[in-house]
Amino acid sequence: MIAAIPLLILPFILYNLGMMGILGSGGVAVFEDTVMSMTMLSGAVWTMDVGDLLIVTALMLLFVEILKATRISSKALMDHLLSMVLFVVFLVEFLLVANAATHVFFILMTISFIDVIAGFSVSMRTAGRDVAIGL
Template identity: 65%
Template sequence: MIAAMPLMIIPFILYNLAMLGLMGDGGIAVLQHDVIVLSMLSGAIWSMALGDLFIVVALVVLFFEILKATRTGPGNLLNHILSMLVFIAFLVEFLLVQDAATQVFFILMTIALIDVIGGFAVSIRSAGRDVSIGL
């Protein structure tokens, strides 16, 4: 049952924690704060804000979701249904919550959509290979 849990819930929860101000005292402004600052060999300063880190986390999660979609089993359909519900939650929050109308949240929502579409596509493709018709 745990394997059917969609991993895209992680960036969704992280963003909502930041939006509620539980990750700092700035609320949604905390997404602008740099969490990584590196001096490059070229002399340039490279920084990554918390919102950018959320996107990187979501992309890593997307990789594992696509890997999960290649499995066939009883929990696969439940995973697709729950992934669709996570995307719907992203969409509803994007449309109805003022603090969710940001570029970071839109990109997270797009990654959740790619998770849903990619999961269905991979499952359909791999299910077609499981079917063997004997003559």
């Protein structure tokens, strides 16, 4: 059952903890804190904020979720159902909570939507290969 829990719940929880001020400076301002900056060969300075790091983490977890969608088991349906529930929670929070109306949260919500669509698509494609029609 634990394997069916969508991994994208981690960025969702981290965003909400940051939004409540538990992770740092308080409110959504924590996502604008600089994690690192680097001077490029061109002379431009590239910076990574906490929000950017959260998005990169969510993208890595999306990759793992898509790999999970290729497995064929009874847990796959529960995994897709929970991913859909997580996307709906993302959407409701985005529409109803003022601090969730940020570009970081919107991108996290979009990643969750891609997880739902990709999960169903990959599972349907994989299941189609497993069906053998005997003559």
